Amino acid sequence: MSSSVFSVLSKFVAEYRRSxxxxxxxxxxxxxxILLTGALQFFYCVLVGTFPFNSFLSGFISCVxxxxxxxxxxxxxxxxxxxxxxxxxxxxxxxxxxxxxAILHLVVVNFIG
Amino acid sequence: xxxxxxxxxxxxxxxxxxxCVVLLALxxxxxxxxxxxxxxxxxxDRLKAFLNQPFTDLExxxxxxxxxxxxxxxxxxxxxxxxxxxxxxDPSNIDSLFFASEASQALSGxxxxxxxxxxxxxxxxxxxxxxxxxxxxxxxxxxxLGLPVASQEVVxxxxxxxxxxxxxxxxxxxxxxxSRLSQQAELGGILEEIEDLAARLDDLGGIYLQFEEGxxxxxxxxxxxxxxxxxxxxxxxxxxxxxxxxVNSVFSKKSWDSLxxxxxxxxxxxxxxGNRFHIPVVVTSQGPAAVSHRQPMLQxxxxxxxxxxxxxxxxxxxxxxAVASKxxxxxxxxFTLRDGIFELNFMDSQPAxxxxxxxxxxxxxSRLVANHVEMKVKVSTExxxxxxxxxxxxxxxxxxxxxxxxxxxxxxxxxxxxxxHQNFAMSFQLVDVNTGVELTxxxxxxxxxxxxxxxxxxxxxxxxxxxxxxxxxxxAERKSEFDSISGTYALYLIVGDATLExxxxxxxxxxxxxxxxxxxxxxxxxKNLYVxxxxxxxxxxxxxxxxxxxxSNTFTxxxxxxLLLLFILWIKLGANISNFSFTPxxxxxxLGHAAMLGLMYVYWTQLNMFQTLKYLAIIGSLTFLAGNRMxxxxxxxxxxxxx
Numbered sequence: 001m002s003s004s005v006f007s008v009l010s011k012f013v014a015e016y017r018r019s020x021x022x023x024x025x026x027x028x029x030x031x032x033x034i035l036l037t038g039a040l041q042f043f044y045c046v047l048v049g050t051f052p053f054n055s056f057l058s059g060f061i062s063c064v065x066x067x068x069x070x071x072x073x074x075x076x077x078x079x080x081x082x083x084x085x086x087x088x089x090x091x092x093x094x095x096x097x098x099x100x101x102a103i104l105h106l107v108v109v110n111f112i113g
Numbered sequence: 114x115x116x117x118x119x120x121x122x123x124x125x126x127x128x129x130x131x132x133c134v135v136l137l138a139l140x141x142x143x144x145x146x147x148x149x150x151x152x153x154x155x156x157x158d159r160l161k162a163f164l165n166q167p168f169t170d171l172e173x174x175x176x177x178x179x180x181x182x183x184x185x186x187x188x189x190x191x192x193x194x195x196x197x198x199x200x201x202x203d204p205s206n207i208d209s210l211f212f213a214s215e216a217s218q219a220l221s222g223x224x225x226x227x228x229x230x231x232x233x234x235x236x237x238x239x240x241x242x243x244x245x246x247x248x249x250x251x252x253x254x255x256x257x258l259g260l261p262v263a264s265q266e267v268v269x270x271x272x273x274x275x276x277x278x279x280x281x282x283x284x285x286x287x288x289x290x291x292s293r294l295s296q297q298a299e300l301g302g303i304l305e306e307i308e309d310l311a312a313r314l315d316d317l318g319g320i321y322l323q324f325e326e327g328x329x330x331x332x333x334x335x336x337x338x339x340x341x342x343x344x345x346x347x348x349x350x351x352x353x354x355x356x357x358x359x360v361n362s363v364f365s366k367k368s369w370d371s372l373x374x375x376x377x378x379x380x381x382x383x384x385x386x387g388n389r390f391h392i393p394v395v396v397t398s399q400g401p402a403a404v405s406h407r408q409p410m411l412q413x414x415x416x417x418x419x420x421x422x423x424x425x426x427x428x429x430x431x432x433x434x435a436v437a438s439k440x441x442x443x444x445x446x447x448f449t450l451r452d453g454i455f456e457l458n459f460m461d462s463q464p465a466x467x468x469x470x471x472x473x474x475x476x477x478x479s480r481l482v483a484n485h486v487e488m489k490v491k492v493s494t495e496x497x498x499x500x501x502x503x504x505x506x507x508x509x510x511x512x513x514x515x516x517x518x519x520x521x522x523x524x525x526x527x528x529x530x531x532x533x534h535q536n537f538a539m540s541f542q543l544v545d546v547n548t549g550v551e552l553t554x555x556x557x558x559x560x561x562x563x564x565x566x567x568x569x570x571x572x573x574x575x576x577x578x579x580x581x582x583x584x585x586x587x588x589a590e591r592k593s594e595f596d597s598i599s600g601t602y603a604l605y606l607i608v609g610d611a612t613l614e615x616x617x618x619x620x621x622x623x624x625x626x627x628x629x630x631x632x633x634x635x636x637x638x639x640k641n642l643y644v645x646x647x648x649x650x651x652x653x654x655x656x657x658x659x660x661x662x663x664x665s666n667t668f669t670x671x672x673x674x675x676l677l678l679l680f681i682l683w684i685k686l687g688a689n690i691s692n693f694s695f696t697p698x699x700x701x702x703x704l705g706h707a708a709m710l711g712l713m714y715v716y717w718t719q720l721n722m723f724q725t726l727k728y729l730a731i732i733g734s735l736t737f738l739a740g741n742r743m744x745x746x747x748x749x750x751x752x753x754x755x756x
Contacts, residue, residue: 022686022687022688025686026683026686026688029679029682029683029686030679032675032678032679032682033675033676033678033679033682036675036678037672037675037676040668040671040672040675041672044668044671044672047664048660048664048665048668049660051657051658051659089748091744091745091747091748094744095740095744098706098740099737102709102729102733105709105710105713106713106716106725106729109713109714109716109717110716110722112717
């Protein structure tokens, strides 16, 4: 059983390496970074406690929000999805990404205390 | 009591009693209202003195002369008054004529000179165009001067004026005017106004009934209503309770602001004591309503509003019952009249001491109003102390008790000693001196007073089932009350009650108390209740426990580590900035974006939201413009890779 899982995984990784354009891989790396940061924050909170709660929340929400925005960007610039985003150019997607991040940062810094 | 107390209607010549059954039922259940205010002899003297002021003008002369005549006395100098009236008279003025003529009627042998012009002036005033006051004054003047009045014309003028001047004072004047007209005239319409006015009275707490226009209006209404009712011999439509409430309103004020107010009260008082239909009765007791063996007569004064005796009346007690036991002591007992005071020897019925509720009825005149009165009578007595026995009892009952009898009011010859093994006991009986019945007064206290230290302790003596009072002092048990201070205590017995005429304070004996654990007798200090209490220091909430700095620093480093991983991955993937074009918009965009991130940091450390938003707007718009240009250029480059 485990061998089949392992073989599926290795096939998936190979396929990913081969067919994904470089740009998307860059964004994926960014997403992985965000994920790890969020997980570590959560782990710290579980370990030590929720004091100060507002700081934990703002940090965690920042990671979650950034991850979501990153995923949106990835979807929008994926050439395979071009049919769904006919009017949306990658530049426009990036501009939206930056604008949304500006608002996210404003809220996060307000709440971080 | 006469049956027809309520409204009496004539129907085909027969008199039918209405509301008789209802009233009977009400009388059995409800308590009738009685006047709470009237003119006592002192009030009457004050009113007479107030009215007897020296005249300043014709109006004040009118109030004084006519007011005093209504109260039954004459002005001090009638001749001078008459001269004053004649000198002040202005024959061309209706008001002046009114005051002078009415006042001259009240004086004996005073005639106001008449002339044809005067008469014509007065007759001309009787018309629909004159005010109600003018009509009233001219008709009254004509009537008191003995001149003929066209009654029907007056009635029609009054009716018109009532509808035009629909206010209380005008209608009252109409009633007064109608009472001066001939009895053959059609006065029914005006008579109905009494009922309408009565409906306009304000009921205050069920005790007062008055017009919002004030005391004068209410008093004038009473005078006018009874004047007209007497004139046409028809009972005014006022219920008994309403009459009593009107009495309360008119006579509640005992000092009057103006002559006109005093005059209105005097007129109302005369109306209440002299009309043909309702005579309110005032029943007051002579002094406090209390009887005893020394003063066995219950004395009542029964008068009218002016504190004058009512002729040919009889007063009797319908029933008298004890308040505590509700047993009827007296029923249908008449009072005897002696020197204007109604007396009843209540002690003949040998009542026990206490309070009794009397229901007194005044009969003899069908006009009497509020003639059923409820009053509370107190029967007092004197108390005697019998069989006062003092003894010192040993606790284990091994030694026989020695009982000493003490007679009131002497003191026991020897003092009693009681230590912790003994109890001091006292027993006595309280009896009524006159009847020998045992009494249980409200206050039976035993007071022990230490002469040296000034300390006193008070106990209550309780009666047992046979009404014998017993008091026991257990020295061991009660030592806390005495603060364990041994010594000689003077023993007093205190007996008191509202129905006792001789309250008792009796120094019975001296008692020497010996307590164990005797403390040094000190002067009794008042307990220190009012010293400052220890200060309370405010405790701030403990800050929450934070993890040690090592842990947080470790985790800070740990959280920043994925950034390193990101850069490594990016380098591995071949992400580079080789395509960086040094166009101004590109540089500006990157600078602006960096500035925005820097602004976030500054916001965290220093700024508030408003300032941040201001800067963000500026930087953001610049970045947006630059970025827009830059991305457009990038897009163009993408579409046309050659350029």
